[in-house]
Amino acid sequence: MKEWITVLKAADAAARWHVHQKRKGVAQEPYINHLLEVAMLVGDATDGKDTNLVVAALLHDAIEDQEVPREMIAEAFGEDVASLIEEVTDDKSLEKQERKRLQVAHASKKSNRARVIKLADKTSNLRTISTSPSPEWSVKRRLEYVAWAREVVVGLRGVNDRLEAEFDRAAAAAEQSVTPKL
Template sequence: MKDWTTVLKAADAAARWHVHQRRKGAAQEPYMNHLLEVASLVADATHGQDPELVIAALLHDAIEDQGVPSELIAREFGNKVAEIVVEVTDDKSLDKAERKRLQVEHAPQKSNAAKIIKLADKTSNVRAIAFAPSPDWSVKRRLDYIDWAKKVVQGLRGTSPWLEAQFDRAVEDAERSLAVPRSRT
């Protein structure tokens, strides 16, 4: 029971840390929706057996997006959680293209815990392209993101067949949402 109380404390912390952040989609939904979706995917993929991993999923963008110190995460949620969050955090001092390249390159070397969070994160992001895309993203930019996400996930495969299937379904939905309907003549 204590573990799941800590999960709720992590959800509260994530909501507070990301309170002003919004998703890129037209609805501008609270960023917390993304964090909850990633955590939910992780919980389902692990059959609810790894509360620390669910906590790390809730906090996976805290360092990268909000500058939350890893020491604070360690103090509040434990060293294991902080280590996983650090492992899935991009180095924002690098330009975007380099960060994306490194995600593809480093994916196969990640721990299983980090791979599960990365799979869930990419699944959530690709779902957003299918169901709530940013109005500022052209079709080409959305297709480019999907192609890049598939390259990252290629290095994560073999970690969670269920989560990989969720990603594959998200890709199908996103690609279908971008397809031009054929005329019926």
Template sequence: MNDLVRVMKAADAAACWHVDQRRKGAAQEPYLNHLLEVASLVAEATGGREPDLVIAALLHDAVEDVGVTEEQVAQQFGARIAGIVMEVTDDKSLPKAERKLRQVASTSHKSREAKMIKLADKTSNLRTISASPAPDWSVQRRLDYVQWAREVVAQGRGVSPWLEAQFDAAAERAIASVSDHAV
């Protein structure tokens, strides 16, 4: 099976697995949009030369958010991709504050691939905070998220200058969007 077919199969699986999910933003866009944006960012950052990374990006939230198992990912897409997905999967049995601390503490020890997905994921999330913030997120919560995302990304820098620039621009836009609404 060629790489394009594999990527499309992963996009289809992501669409099926996340069909009922919506983003938290005011626009309530389909969650698949986030997965496609993360995959697009890593595809562009790698010049399209790393289809396994694009596939892992498409599937990066499947275990964490919808209960797909590592074994299902491995069976359909291979052990390498499942390993990358698991590397970026938070342990949802832990309290949210603990998960956030662990992301900061562990990112520097992750593989290059996991760091790239983290970078792209945080970039996508910050873009959403700018364009369509969650209605129940206060200005302070948005600022706190930007600060936390910067802390996570600081631990993963050095893998893609282009992707890091995308993140930095998204962080600046998120701060500006909060400033525009803070009266």
């Protein structure tokens, strides 16, 4: 039971750390909605058996987006959580295209637990493309994102059938959201 209190503390930390961040879509949702969705996907896919993984899912963007020091995360939530977050964090000092290339190249080299977080993150992002795409994103850019996400997920497959099926549904829905109805 104590571990679920830690999950709630992580949700609180995520909400505080990302308080001013919004999703890029037209709905301008609070960013915490994305973090909660990723954590929910991870928790559901693992039947809630790995609370540290759920905590890491809640906090997966803290270092990358909010520059939360890794040491702060390790002190508050433990080394296991901090290591998982570090493993899924992109190096923002690199150009965007290089970061995207590295996600494809490194996907299959990640630990199974990190792969679950990445898969849930990509699923959530694709769901957003379907329901609340960024007004700055053209149809071409949305389709390119779906294609890139599929490339990344090639290296993530084999860790969780349920989550992979969720990703496949989200990718299909994102593509259908820009396809004219004939």
